[in-house]
Amino acid sequence: MVEPASGADPAGAADGVAEALDRPLPEGVRRRVVALVADAFGGLTVAELPAQLRQYARFTPTRRAKFAGNAMAAALESDPLFRQRIGERLKESQPELTGALESGSPPAAADPVDVAAAAYVLRPVGWVKLVAAAGEEAQRADAERADEEGRRELERLREELAGARAETRAENERLRAELDAARKDAESLQRKLRSAHSDIKRGEAALRRTHGEIDAIKAEAAAQAASAEAESRRLKARLGEAESVAEAGRRAVREGRSVEDMRLRLLLDTVLDAAQGLRRELALPPAAQRPADLVDAVEPGRMSPKDIAARALSDMDPALLDQLLALPQAHLVVDGYNVTKTGYPQLPLEKQRLRLLGGLSMLAAQTGAEMTCVFDGAELAAPVLLAPPRGVRVLFSKPGVTADELIRQLVRAEPSGRPVVVVSTDREVADGVAKSGARPVASALLLKRLSRV
Numbered sequence: 001m002v003e004p005a006s007g008a009d010p011a012g013a014a015d016g017v018a019e020a021l022d023r024p025l026p027e028g029v030r031r032r033v034v035a036l037v038a039d040a041f042g043g044l045t046v047a048e049l050p051a052q053l054r055q056y057a058r059f060t061p062t063r064r065a066k067f068a069g070n071a072m073a074a075a076l077e078s079d080p081l082f083r084q085r086i087g088e089r090l091k092e093s094q095p096e097l098t099g100a101l102e103s104g105s106p107p108a109a110a111d112p113v114d115v116a117a118a119a120y121v122l123r124p125v126g127w128v129k130l131v132a133a134a135g136e137e138a139q140r141a142d143a144e145r146a147d148e149e150g151r152r153e154l155e156r157l158r159e160e161l162a163g164a165r166a167e168t169r170a171e172n173e174r175l176r177a178e179l180d181a182a183r184k185d186a187e188s189l190q191r192k193l194r195s196a197h198s199d200i201k202r203g204e205a206a207l208r209r210t211h212g213e214i215d216a217i218k219a220e221a222a223a224q225a226a227s228a229e230a231e232s233r234r235l236k237a238r239l240g241e242a243e244s245v246a247e248a249g250r251r252a253v254r255e256g257r258s259v260e261d262m263r264l265r266l267l268l269d270t271v272l273d274a275a276q277g278l279r280r281e282l283a284l285p286p287a288a289q290r291p292a293d294l295v296d297a298v299e300p301g302r303m304s305p306k307d308i309a310a311r312a313l314s315d316m317d318p319a320l321l322d323q324l325l326a327l328p329q330a331h332l333v334v335d336g337y338n339v340t341k342t343g344y345p346q347l348p349l350e351k352q353r354l355r356l357l358g359g360l361s362m363l364a365a366q367t368g369a370e371m372t373c374v375f376d377g378a379e380l381a382a383p384v385l386l387a388p389p390r391g392v393r394v395l396f397s398k399p400g401v402t403a404d405e406l407i408r409q410l411v412r413a414e415p416s417g418r419p420v421v422v423v424s425t426d427r428e429v430a431d432g433v434a435k436s437g438a439r440p441v442a443s444a445l446l447l448k449r450l451s452r453v
Contacts, residue, residue, distance in 0.1 A: 019128045025120065026135030030073065032117035037072045038065040040089035050075045050082050076121070087122045098122060106130065266329070267415040273328030316442065318449040324439060325367040327419040333410050333433075334360065335403060335424035336375040339443040342425060357389050359450035364391030372410060376403040404429045411436045 025033065038061040041049075046057050053075055056068040064072075076083050091098045097114065100106050101124050106115045112133065119127035313320040325332060340352035347355070357373060364371045370393075377396040388394040397406045407422060411433045414420050420438040423446045424430060430440035 019123075019126075021128055021131065025131065026116070026139070028113050029116045029120065029131060029135060032113050033076065033120055034065050034069040034072055035061075036090060036117055036121060037076055037086055038062075038068075039093070040086045041072070043089045043092075044085055048082075048085055050079050083121060083123070090118060090121055094118065101127075101130075263415040267417055270329040270415075270418045277328050316445055316448070318445065318452060321421070321441060321445055321449045322367070324419065324421045324441070325363075325369040330367075330369040330419045330421060331414060332360075332363075332369050332371045333407055333420060333422045333438070334371070334373045334446065335407060335422070335426065335429060335443070336373045337403065338424050338426055338429075339446055342443040343447040353386065356450075357392055357394065360392045361389035363450065374403045374406050374410070377401070404432075408432050408436070411438045414438075 024030075041053075041056070041064055042061065046054050049057060052071055053068060056064050056071075059067065076086065087098075097106075097110060097118055100110075101115070101119055101122055106119075116131045116133070116135070119130040313323070324330060334356070336353065336356060337349075340347070340349075340356050344352060344355065353375065360371050360373055371391060372393040372395060374395050374397070377398060386394060395406060395410075397403045404424075404426060407424070407429060411420055411422065414437075416437055420433075422429065422433040422438045422440045423443055424433075424440065425443045434440055
């Protein structure tokens, strides 16, 4: 059980009233008390030590004070027996100081902190006053040291300030002298500069006169040379223009002939295939046509216009697309993203393209028609690494050109008369290609047809 400050020590009480500190130990006194306990600690056996301090028995006094200081101070305060044992060791090590304290007259030459620490351990009558007096003495000594240090620091700062002021005055004087010298140099330079400006102006005037004379001579020589070469330049210019016109004409003829030959050949192939298909469809005999064949009439077994109208297909019937692709030299142009975003918009763009191109490849293999799939290049964040499937031409629009415009260019590039089918739900695209002779169909129709592939 922890006892009060007076413990059970009769020496620590007067008239039955226990002495106790009303404030914590001054820090200096506390450090000295811990040092006294650490020194006297080694003279005790392990059994004489409080249980919480036995683990520090083998430590040196310095390490003991460092690591067990708080524990030793607490044990000294709460354990009267431990305090008594420490006091006995203190009496053995400092008999004069302890004897003076017990007699009630501490030596005047002793350090107040040592006196307070010994009084705290021995607890003689009036020890609280000794501790308080030591704390006040320590504070007063600290204050005096602080005042002395402050005075020395103030004196040092005053000396530094005086030196700085002297240096500042010397520097100001030096700068003034340099400024005066710089002003004199500037005035001299200004005079020299004004003189140089006057010389330059006179030189420039003379140079201008010389340049004028040279320019007049050059102008006269140039006029004479111009009159001699004018006719030659005119003839060379006319000759160059004539050669440019001739070359442009030849190039236009070559390019026009090449494009027209290609268009004409494709149209001729279309007409031939259409004629052969018509011959097979009508089962015409190889015999030549006779005049009687030109008479307009309905022969037995032939279909009338009413029968032909009855065979018309719906615009959303996949069989209609099959009939269009069965035409000779048919060309199917597909607005790629218009179809994929109609059929499967939830997929990423890459998977949309792959799914559509796979279906078009199988459709091309079934029908044999030419197929071109157009995608909008504005959707691309980077170049597309795509191997076009067999039988399908894959195109991306250039920057600044939409897929709709590229489709119209493809339709205009075909010869008039070739069957071209454009798949797009965009009404503007459908109307535009229809004016160019192509047949527009809805994206849903192609999706229905591809679902049967």
